[in-house]
Amino acid sequence: DQQVKQNSPSLSVQEGRISILNCDYTNSMFDYFLWYKKYPAEGPTFLISISSIKDKNEDGRFTVFLNKSAKHLSLHIVPSQPGDSAVYFCAASEGLYAGGTSYGKLTFGQGTILTVHP
Amino acid sequence: NAGVTQTPKFRVLKTGQSMTLLCAQDMNHEYMYWYRQDPGMGLRLIHYSVGEGTTAKGEVPDGYNVSRLKKQNFLLGLESAAPSQTSVYFCASSYSTGDPYNEQFFGPGTRLTVL
Numbered sequence: 050d051q052q053v054k055q056n057s058p059s060l061s062v063q064e065g066r067i068s069i070l071n072c073d074y075t076n077s078m079f080d081y082f083l084w085y086k087k088y089p090a091e092g093p094t095f096l097i098s099i100s101s102i103k104d105k106n107e108d109g110r111f112t113v114f115l116n117k118s119a120k121h122l123s124l125h126i127v128p129s130q131p132g133d134s135a136v137y138f139c140a141a142s143e144g145l146y147a148g149g150t151s152y153g154k155l156t157f158g159q160g161t162i163l164t165v166h167p
Numbered sequence: 168n169a170g171v172t173q174t175p176k177f178r179v180l181k182t183g184q185s186m187t188l189l190c191a192q193d194m195n196h197e198y199m200y201w202y203r204q205d206p207g208m209g210l211r212l213i214h215y216s217v218g219e220g221t222t223a224k225g226e227v228p229d230g231y232n233v234s235r236l237k238k239q240n241f242l243l244g245l246e247s248a249a250p251s252q253t254s255v256y257f258c259a260s261s262y263s264t265g266d267p268y269n270e271q272f273f274g275p276g277t278r279l280t281v282l
Contacts, residue, residue: 053209083270092257093210140210152198152223155212156226
């Protein structure tokens, strides 16, 4: 049972345009969401996050939107650059507000390969 | 700071052999995690630890054992390797609390092939 899904395996975008990566989740206990970026032969690196009490978080060219009612989040990259070409993973965690014993465990989506063409 | 390091980077095993993957972090993090990444599956949690001397099962623990004898080290063992354990293994660590919550820092990965 895939609790976090990224239904687009790949996305191709022209340099300077907007990249939109999507993520859906099924577990209503998730209250914190993160995006990670991964280059080949490297470990994932943290990009941006959002808690469930917000619907938007922005950091430079990166913005994450959260639609709790639809259990959907998206990552917008504007403008896209060739160096953004990587695999992007969506991840979710529970227990930020409910307390409990999630111990920071993350559930990851399958990843989306973003290619930004010059 | 080296961050999170993993040893070895690559390994080829024969079915039935055993090995240990070593993860080390120099950020004084309480929490440590082992994931495996397979094509089309994302990262799946194998085992995790919330402090020195503690371990717990994740989503896919079968066939693996772990130990955390020192706070900075987290070992992943395969007692009898199987071809299904061919994967890329990532170690990660994080603070128990902090902002951004649950940001995990990952190592570079170990590519394991079991023949």
